[in-house]
Amino acid sequence: MMLNQEPTAAQKPVTMMRKLMVAGNWKLNGSQVMLRQWLADYAESAADREAVEVALCVPYVYVPVLKELAAADVTVGAQDLSAHEKGAHTGEVSAAMLKDVGAELVLVGHSERRQDHFESDALVREKCQQALSQNLTVVVCVGESRQQRETDKTFVVIKQQLDAFSDLITADNVGRFLVAYEPIWAIGTGLTASAEQAQEVHQFIRSQLAAKDVTMARQIRLLYGGSCKGSNAFELFSMPDVDGGLIGGASLTAEDFMAICREAKKLMNETQSS
Numbered sequence: 001m002m003l004n005q006e007p008t009a010a011q012k013p014v015t016m017m018r019k020l021m022v023a024g025n026w027k028l029n030g031s032q033v034m035l036r037q038w039l040a041d042y043a044e045s046a047a048d049r050e051a052v053e054v055a056l057c058v059p060y061v062y063v064p065v066l067k068e069l070a071a072a073d074v075t076v077g078a079q080d081l082s083a084h085e086k087g088a089h090t091g092e093v094s095a096a097m098l099k100d101v102g103a104e105l106v107l108v109g110h111s112e113r114r115q116d117h118f119e120s121d122a123l124v125r126e127k128c129q130q131a132l133s134q135n136l137t138v139v140v141c142v143g144e145s146r147q148q149r150e151t152d153k154t155f156v157v158i159k160q161q162l163d164a165f166s167d168l169i170t171a172d173n174v175g176r177f178l179v180a181y182e183p184i185w186a187i188g189t190g191l192t193a194s195a196e197q198a199q200e201v202h203q204f205i206r207s208q209l210a211a212k213d214v215t216m217a218r219q220i221r222l223l224y225g226g227s228c229k230g231s232n233a234f235e236l237f238s239m240p241d242v243d244g245g246l247i248g249g250a251s252l253t254a255e256d257f258m259a260i261c262r263e264a265k266k267l268m269n270e271t272q273s274s
């Protein structure tokens with residue numbers, strides 16, 4: 001697709017449609033007041049999110065509030081979990097604890113965890129195992145830095161990150177195992193990967209997974225994250241291998257978040273009628 005062309009749903013054949021997910025990640029933001037306001041605003045826009053799976057990943061302490069107040073169609077998410085089941089690990093939160101307070105989904109391996117907390121691929125794998133042991137949906141994040149992209153290492157880096165956990169994806173859990181491609185240079189910077197750049201890496205991820213299991217690779221949902229917002233969501237989600245988004249800054253208000261959900265719904269409607 002040329003950059004100056006209007007995106008069309010025709011790029012996404014209906015036979016390739018996996019249910020789109022729009023997942024918010026509040027990172028280190030929010031309060032009880034903000035969450036209650038977000039959920040009240042969200043509740044008024046039920047029609048905007050039809051046909052889209054919505055998840056919201058809040059700081060640990062707000063998970064019970066989200067569970068208590070969220071509409072039934074919101075998947076309750078956390079942003080991280082411990083690689084340990086239990087024991088002497090001060091400050092950690094286990095998969096079982098998340099489950100206990102109502103979490104249904106957890107992010108693993110976000111680049112901010114990898115960078116700020118030196119999380120290795122091996123640790124990311126252990127966290128995936130913990131999440132799966134409690135039947136939590138797991139969204140594993142992968143992505144390259146600007147320097148890695150500029151030195152043509154994008155695919156090498158993504159493959160290495162994928163190889164650390166991809167054997168954990170099975171026919172039984174593929175519905176609750178997602179991969180989020182988040183180019184680090186696009187996170188919170190306002191620099192969005194072009195739809196073509198996103199598709200190129202998403203296609204690569206799916207092809208890597210297909211080398212292990214073609215059926216699983218067709219089923220798994222791949223999210224894009226990095227300055228995704230209402231104005232670019234349609235174009236990004238129109239790409240054949242982009243199955244929704246992991247949204248940071250634009251998830252902090254229900255208004256901005258719902259603008260993305262509306263674009264996803266529009267795409268689903270156009271795809272089904274084309």
Ligand SMILES: O=C[C@H](O)COP(=O)(O)O
Binds near residue numbers: 228250
């Ligand atoms: O988890 C979300 C991503 O890091 C994207 O964040 P952003 O939308 O603020 O760029």
